Amino acid sequence: MRHAMSIEPTPTSIHRDAGQAVTRPSPYLEISDLWKSYGDFVALHDISLSIAKGEFVCFLGPSGCGKTTLLRAIAGLDLQSQGTILQDGRNISTLPASKRDYGIVFQSYALFPNLTIEQNIAFGLENTGRSKAEIAARVAELLETVGLSAQGKKYPAQLSGGQQQRIALARAIAISPGLLLLDEPLSALDAKVRVHLRHEIKALQRKLGVTTIMVTHDQEEALAMADRIVVMNHGVIEQVGSPTQIYRHPETLFVADFIGETNQFPAKVMSQGQVEIVHSAFSCSTQDFAAGDPATAVVRPVDIIPHGAGAHAVNSVDRPVTPQNLIDAEVQEMEFLGMFWRTRLTAPRLGDRTLIADFSVNAVRRLNIETGGVIQVEIPKERLLLFPRGA
Numbered sequence: 001m002r003h004a005m006s007i008e009p010t011p012t013s014i015h016r017d018a019g020q021a022v023t024r025p026s027p028y029l030e031i032s033d034l035w036k037s038y039g040d041f042v043a044l045h046d047i048s049l050s051i052a053k054g055e056f057v058c059f060l061g062p063s064g065c066g067k068t069t070l071l072r073a074i075a076g077l078d079l080q081s082q083g084t085i086l087q088d089g090r091n092i093s094t095l096p097a098s099k100r101d102y103g104i105v106f107q108s109y110a111l112f113p114n115l116t117i118e119q120n121i122a123f124g125l126e127n128t129g130r131s132k133a134e135i136a137a138r139v140a141e142l143l144e145t146v147g148l149s150a151q152g153k154k155y156p157a158q159l160s161g162g163q164q165q166r167i168a169l170a171r172a173i174a175i176s177p178g179l180l181l182l183d184e185p186l187s188a189l190d191a192k193v194r195v196h197l198r199h200e201i202k203a204l205q206r207k208l209g210v211t212t213i214m215v216t217h218d219q220e221e222a223l224a225m226a227d228r229i230v231v232m233n234h235g236v237i238e239q240v241g242s243p244t245q246i247y248r249h250p251e252t253l254f255v256a257d258f259i260g261e262t263n264q265f266p267a268k269v270m271s272q273g274q275v276e277i278v279h280s281a282f283s284c285s286t287q288d289f290a291a292g293d294p295a296t297a298v299v300r301p302v303d304i305i306p307h308g309a310g311a312h313a314v315n316s317v318d319r320p321v322t323p324q325n326l327i328d329a330e331v332q333e334m335e336f337l338g339m340f341w342r343t344r345l346t347a348p349r350l351g352d353r354t355l356i357a358d359f360s361v362n363a364v365r366r367l368n369i370e371t372g373g374v375i376q377v378e379i380p381k382e383r384l385l386l387f388p389r390g391a
């Protein structure tokens, strides 16, 4: 099958770095010093961001953080108060929406209810100088691309939510736009359809090679789909990085907490590599901290390693254990969540605070972990994260 869009080679520029040639894709979309205010309220605060050609980027953040505002500025639907946007080298900052090169899909499918599916997809193709036959061929091709060839004569109300969103996607890519903008395209769908469509959108994006920005407040969706995630909070960018960077190396407590789950404890840096959590010393990386600094210590439930009961820790993984980070804990509660067990632990070393730990079904069986039992768990020093307190 012919691709709906031609895939152009990514332009590259050569940077000389310490004598070594490094190739980096040149940015396709470049946002610089962008601000947006509504009266006194600042919705976007000095946003700068570069997106490479063909990248799939997610804007992720809680409700009201400015995701849609940023997307609408890129689309020209709501002009920014200040700042510039370049697309493919062209300054589009003040261009009206109709003069920009993008396709967009909204949360609500926004199909025309009185037009058939074919007519909905053809809508953007009319007035582009194409003949009727060319439009019909393109519509058929797009219907095939989204796997709905048999549905062309129906009306939107006769399709399921997931199908309607596929049609909205077909309509958005009909004119082979340079940029695909998706504002929470999956959030109105039920969980199963959502996960399925996630894969379809990702596969389609790869096939077309179209630079894509998707807004979502679903962290799992962003982790699963994005090449890079832009985490936003209160109109500012908190961090930009690949899903693994964002998850493994969150730069702020907000990012750590928003992406994935956390246990948080008040802590104080004691010396290089040593931190006091509650009243007891643990080993961890204390880079960027000085002795005496107050901090918040974070560990993810999934990173806590169970070692079973007794002093002779069973360690099935071939990695060094830091004895200082082993703690005795009592299992207060266990909840079976299908893929794993979520446990609530208490430990004398953590005072009266609860430690949430997720253990695999296998580990629970192997180590005979049960409610009321005492086990030894390890907080791996490389998974213990520190953030400045009160920052």
Ligand SMILES: Nc1ncnc2c1ncn2[C@@H]1O[C@H](COP(=O)(O)OP(=O)(O)OP(=O)(O)O)[C@@H](O)[C@H]1O
Residues within 6 Å of the ligand: 038, 041, 043, 061, 062, 063, 064, 065, 066, 067, 068, 069, 070, 217
């Ligand atoms: N037209 C407007 N007038 C005044 N304030 C606005 C307007 N549009 C958005 N805002 C405010 O700007 C902030 C950012 O809104 P935005 O719609 O970008 O959030 P969002 O991150 O997309 O949230 P959600 O996940 O709920 O869609 C919010 O506090 C919102 O109330």
Ligand SMILES: [Mg+2]
Residues within 6 Å of the ligand: 067, 068, 069, 215
């Ligand atoms: Mg929004």
